[in-house]
Amino acid sequence: MESHELHLDRARATSFGSVAEQYDRYRPECPDELIDELTASRPTRVLDVGCGTGKVARTLARRGLTALGVEADERMADVARGHGIEVEVAPFETWDDAGRRFDLMTCGDAWHWIDPDAGIAKAARVLDPGARPNPNAPGRRAGVGCRPCGQDRASGRRAVASPGRTSRR
16 A cells, blocks of 8 residues: 555554554654644634644643644543544544634644545535644655645645655645
8 A cells, every 4th residue: 555545444544443552652743843833823723633632732731722623533632622622523534523613733644544635625625724733844744634735726725644655735
């Protein structure tokens, strides 16, 4: 399976839940420099896509922000909830946003599990037109997320994808 097809392997994508506690214990925290960049615009409504055990959301919480997590694996979501993170369980592509809009979207290290076309379309729908994440944040590689800088061509909105491995289109 090619790296740009990982989103098709849902069993593998949700396999981390079988070791959710260990994943939480040993997974590195999000770099402070990245969080500094992401919070520079003073977001108030944050969506953490593929939140896993809540590593990014917890880092944001230490800065006084509250993030809503979306996670496909109930076991990972349970660990995040144990850390005080609100999580809705669903794959991001089919998650019901209930008309909510956000001014920052993060995805710690899960964008490669999300269908790139459906994910960008969903991000364009849930991000406010004024959402302005920094595409050059420390730890990000050029083109991470999908289309350049995670920008949706139709709406002009930008999505912050993952500072780690992701699929590329």
